[in-house]
Amino acid sequence: MAAKPNILEMVNITKEFPGVLALSEVNLAVRAGEVHAICGENGAGKSTLMKVLSGVYPIGSYSGDIVYQNEVQRFRDIRASEAAGIVIIHQELALIPELSIAENIFLGNEVTKRGAIDWEKTRLDAIELLARVGLSEDPDTKIKDIGVGKQQLVEIAKALAKQVKLLILDEPTAALNETDSQHLLDLIKGLQGRGISSIIISHKLNEIAQIADSITIIRDGHAIETLRVDEGAVDEDRIIRGMVGRSLQSRFPDRIATVGENFFEIHDWTVQHPTSSERLVCKGETLHVRRGEVVGLAGLVGAGRTELAMSVFGRSYGNFISGTIIKDGKEIQIKSVADAIKHGIAYVSEDRKALGLNLLDDIKRSIVSAKLGKISSAGVVNEDEERTVSEDYRGKLRIKTSSIDRGVETLSGGNQQKVVLAKWMFTDPDILILDEPTRGIDVGAKFEIYTIIQQLAAQGKGIILISSELPELLGLSDRIYTIFEGAITNEFTAENADPELLMKSMTATQKKANAA
Amino acid sequence: MSGIKDLKKIFGNGNTSSLRQLGILVSLVIIILLFNGLTDGLTISPTNLINVVQQNSYILILAIGMVMVIIAGHIDLSVGSIAAFTGIIVAKLMNDFHVPWGLAIVAGLVLGLIIGAWQGFWVAYVGIPAFIVTLAGMMLFRGLNQFVGNADSVPVPDGYQALLSGYLPEVGPDTGYNNLTLLLGIIAIAAVIWREVRARRTAVRTGAELAPIWVAILRLVLLIAIIAFATFMFAGGRVGTSFPNSGIILVLLVLIYSFVTRRTIVGRHIYAVGGNKRAAELSGVKAKRINFLVMMNMSMLASLAGMLYIARAGASGPQDGINWELDAIAAVFIGGAAVAGGIGTVPGSIIGGLVMAFLNNGLQLLGVGSDKVLMIKGLVLLAAVAIDVINKNSGRFSVIGALTARRNKSGDELGIPVNKS
Numbered sequence: 001m002a003a004k005p006n007i008l009e010m011v012n013i014t015k016e017f018p019g020v021l022a023l024s025e026v027n028l029a030v031r032a033g034e035v036h037a038i039c040g041e042n043g044a045g046k047s048t049l050m051k052v053l054s055g056v057y058p059i060g061s062y063s064g065d066i067v068y069q070n071e072v073q074r075f076r077d078i079r080a081s082e083a084a085g086i087v088i089i090h091q092e093l094a095l096i097p098e099l100s101i102a103e104n105i106f107l108g109n110e111v112t113k114r115g116a117i118d119w120e121k122t123r124l125d126a127i128e129l130l131a132r133v134g135l136s137e138d139p140d141t142k143i144k145d146i147g148v149g150k151q152q153l154v155e156i157a158k159a160l161a162k163q164v165k166l167l168i169l170d171e172p173t174a175a176l177n178e179t180d181s182q183h184l185l186d187l188i189k190g191l192q193g194r195g196i197s198s199i200i201i202s203h204k205l206n207e208i209a210q211i212a213d214s215i216t217i218i219r220d221g222h223a224i225e226t227l228r229v230d231e232g233a234v235d236e237d238r239i240i241r242g243m244v245g246r247s248l249q250s251r252f253p254d255r256i257a258t259v260g261e262n263f264f265e266i267h268d269w270t271v272q273h274p275t276s277s278e279r280l281v282c283k284g285e286t287l288h289v290r291r292g293e294v295v296g297l298a299g300l301v302g303a304g305r306t307e308l309a310m311s312v313f314g315r316s317y318g319n320f321i322s323g324t325i326i327k328d329g330k331e332i333q334i335k336s337v338a339d340a341i342k343h344g345i346a347y348v349s350e351d352r353k354a355l356g357l358n359l360l361d362d363i364k365r366s367i368v369s370a371k372l373g374k375i376s377s378a379g380v381v382n383e384d385e386e387r388t389v390s391e392d393y394r395g396k397l398r399i400k401t402s403s404i405d406r407g408v409e410t411l412s413g414g415n416q417q418k419v420v421l422a423k424w425m426f427t428d429p430d431i432l433i434l435d436e437p438t439r440g441i442d443v444g445a446k447f448e449i450y451t452i453i454q455q456l457a458a459q460g461k462g463i464i465l466i467s468s469e470l471p472e473l474l475g476l477s478d479r480i481y482t483i484f485e486g487a488i489t490n491e492f493t494a495e496n497a498d499p500e501l502l503m504k505s506m507t508a509t510q511k512k513a514n515a516a
Numbered sequence: 517m518s519g520i521k522d523l524k525k526i527f528g529n530g531n532t533s534s535l536r537q538l539g540i541l542v543s544l545v546i547i548i549l550l551f552n553g554l555t556d557g558l559t560i561s562p563t564n565l566i567n568v569v570q571q572n573s574y575i576l577i578l579a580i581g582m583v584m585v586i587i588a589g590h591i592d593l594s595v596g597s598i599a600a601f602t603g604i605i606v607a608k609l610m611n612d613f614h615v616p617w618g619l620a621i622v623a624g625l626v627l628g629l630i631i632g633a634w635q636g637f638w639v640a641y642v643g644i645p646a647f648i649v650t651l652a653g654m655m656l657f658r659g660l661n662q663f664v665g666n667a668d669s670v671p672v673p674d675g676y677q678a679l680l681s682g683y684l685p686e687v688g689p690d691t692g693y694n695n696l697t698l699l700l701g702i703i704a705i706a707a708v709i710w711r712e713v714r715a716r717r718t719a720v721r722t723g724a725e726l727a728p729i730w731v732a733i734l735r736l737v738l739l740i741a742i743i744a745f746a747t748f749m750f751a752g753g754r755v756g757t758s759f760p761n762s763g764i765i766l767v768l769l770v771l772i773y774s775f776v777t778r779r780t781i782v783g784r785h786i787y788a789v790g791g792n793k794r795a796a797e798l799s800g801v802k803a804k805r806i807n808f809l810v811m812m813n814m815s816m817l818a819s820l821a822g823m824l825y826i827a828r829a830g831a832s833g834p835q836d837g838i839n840w841e842l843d844a845i846a847a848v849f850i851g852g853a854a855v856a857g858g859i860g861t862v863p864g865s866i867i868g869g870l871v872m873a874f875l876n877n878g879l880q881l882l883g884v885g886s887d888k889v890l891m892i893k894g895l896v897l898l899a900a901v902a903i904d905v906i907n908k909n910s911g912r913f914s915v916i917g918a919l920t921a922r923r924n925k926s927g928d929e930l931g932i933p934v935n936k937s
Contacts, residue, residue: 272652354794355792358787358788360792369788370779380779381779383783384718388722391723
């Protein structure tokens with residue numbers, strides 16, 4: 001069977017962010033009319049690659065060539081790539097809830113007659129496009145009144161309105177239930193018949209195995225391999241092997257903690273999504289932490305790790321339904337963040353800038369900000385003590401700055417993260433929940449953060465570590481829970497875990513095998 | 517080079533955004549000196565300085581509350597109407613119901629708290645933007661003022677007037693000056709010296725960066741000279757006048773609120789909520805309570821401002837407090853606060869308010885019409901904020917940039933004592 005010609009070739013794409021090499025000489029070839037899946041762990045560089053392709057990162061901000069329909073393209077923005085027929089549909093849908101389906105389909109691409117919008121043609125065209133994606137909704141219906149599955153279809157109709165030739169879908173089924181997902185996958189398959197090629201990014205390997213013609217695996221900014229279905233069957237295990245294939249080097253400090261008794265338990269933790277009440281983000285999860293133990297939570301983006309952590313931390317995410325928290329053998333009531341801090345729980349957010357720090361503040365004030373009462377009397381902050389405490393943490397955690405009077409905004413990511421850690425260490429926690437503590441941090445600072453984590457464990461604190469980097473989880477944790485779609489699917493001890501086993505449980509291709 | 521760097525520490529400890537305020541302070545000094553030259557010394561004369569304080573104390577008091585509201589990320593458009601409503605109630609209590617003025621003042625403050633609780637409830641607990649809540653309040657309380665007062669004015673008793681818009685009594689030997697004002701000056705100088713000594717001691721103990729001793733002395737000499745000069749000015753007016761009572765109330769409030777915003781947990785939490793609400797909540801800050809408190813506090817200060825105003829005007833009327841909110845908001849933004857919240861200081865806002873006050877005053881002394889005064893004030897507000905924004909965006913050389921050189925956005929610290937206005 002002769003291979004079809006390529007519609008797209010990305011050649012030696014390299015993209016650098018300050019201090020980080022996001023993509024390194026990546027090659028990607030997409031054949032005309034195929035469904036091409038891109039797989040990789042979180043942060044491997046999949047989204048970055050798609051942003052390069054769609055012009056979000058304009059020509060000049062990366063090196064390498066995009067050859068599309070046999071011509072080298074120089075996209076300066078998204079409009080340029082869309083004009084060429086490349087349309088990206090992001091995980092977060094770009095629809096305006098208060099506008100109608102028809103208005104959304106033609107947003108930025110309006111049907112006009114003598115400068116004014118031609119509503120009649122807009123409506124007729126919309127009906128035709130909706131029919132092509134199998135949606136029989138009235139085009140005047142507002143987006144907010146249809147479900148997320150139908151919204152996804154509207155996005156595709158919108159792409160069709162732009163004469164799409166290459167459709168990029170980023171996690172299209174992440175928010176969909178099984179029926180809607182299946183419908184969407186069928187539709188993508190159906191578009192092939194009309195000569196539209198697709199690139200699909202998905203964590204759901206079963207879906208990829210079902211519809212993809214080719215699969216390119218990206219790991220740490222490198223394109224590892226491209227698997228062609230017509231050259232031999234590809235199953236999920238094969239994909240997983242490609243995704244996690246690296247070896248575990250000793251990039252981690254030695255464990256110095258001795259694991260003590262079980263002292264922190266979460267039982268039947270059930271939490272509703274904050275806006276859509278039929279979705280549960282935590283489905284009765286139960287877990288426990290021992291003193292001095294680092295417990296890893298492994299899961300893909302959207303699995304509900306952060307949701308679990310934040311809902312435990314003073315119900316700061318979603319709507320609490322049921323569940324109990326037991327600490328030192330006693331049930332504790334945590335209804336607010338203040339309660340959580342009082343009970344010795346600390347949460348270091350995955351989003352340092354949006355949720356972890358007030359970037360307008362300076363270092364010393366940030367460090368004491370979560371427990372001001374500790375250095376205050378009668379509501380008045382003792383600024384001498386603030387300085388002493390902050391200088392102490394600056395030394396202990398080696399925060400690199402000329403002065404603790406400087407703004408946290410002036411610090412590098414690693415040093416900002418140390419300030420956040422200092423802020424939570426200052427609250428004297430017994431349980432620290434660390435959510436992606438090394439995200440966006442260079443290798444040197446990572447090692448320092450790892451060392452701090454081990455020291456905290458050695459002090460008898462319990463650590464819950466959320467990380468998308470499996471080597472990090474395996475290198476630091478004593479025990480690992482895997483989470484998939486808001487449920488704990490498995491539990492491994494450090495000795496029993498390996499990347500492939502974890503990945504299987506994280507994608508739930510293997511349900512509840514053995515409780516460790 | 518380091519000499520210049522040290523020199524900057526004369527204002528504030530040289531380590532924070534006091535540098536931003538330095539720019540405004542310099543502008544204030546330039547404006548005062550400029551008008552003093554243009555008016556042949558009329559601006560810096562005892563009568564005029566006393567007048568400026570009397571005329572602007574209520575706006576400056578509003579600015580104190582407003583900067584806290586703006587730091588927390590809100591706005592309050594209702595302060596003028598609340599001042600007017602409290603004014604008419606207090607005047608009615610005293611005039612029609614013969615309530616003693618002491619009790620009437622307490623009632624006025626309580627009314628302010630109740631109004632504030634009303635507005636704070638909608639803003640903090642229902643989540644309606646403060647812009648809307650206080651726009652509604654602006655209409656509501658203006659209407660209530662006219663409803664209660666029948667759109668007519670109500671006089672206030674003499675004792676009330678004397679207390680809130682009067683002067684310190686003449687006591688002690690005849691020195692040719694108002695003795696109590698001299699005493700205030702001496703206290704202020706002593707406080708400044710004590711503060712400096714204490715700050716240096718603390719710095720030595722905690723190992724903080726210490727400005728060279730000559731900087732400290734220069735700073736002290738400068739401050740003492742300004743305080744002494746102001747003291748003689750205010751004490752040396754017409755017999756029977758002094759530093760006005762309303763000014764004393766203002767100074768006390770500035771000291772209290774500077775302390776609250778800078779040094780207390782509540783103050784820290786206001787900056788935290790305005791700087792990053794989600795992060796503040798995830799640090800255990802009760803953001804709703806903070807929002808409620810700043811809105812309530814603002815209304816209470818507005819009531820106080822209203823009571824000061826009717827004392828000076830001699831009566832409460834339906835036109836009281838119109839456009840006050842705009843003057844107070846302008847003062848806060850000239851004083852370096854950020855529209856998005858999280859940044860601003862009480863002293864900075866007072867300096868901003870004084871810039872507007874002396875601009876107003878100087879132009880009036882020159883006989884410039886109120887139409888042109890408004891136009892000039894509008895442009896000054898725009899220019900002050902524009903310089904800041906442009907400076908921030910481009911990092912290019914600018915007036916304030918030249919004066920401050922190092923930008924630091926952290927929204928705390930003051931260091932510029934303004935308790936001698």
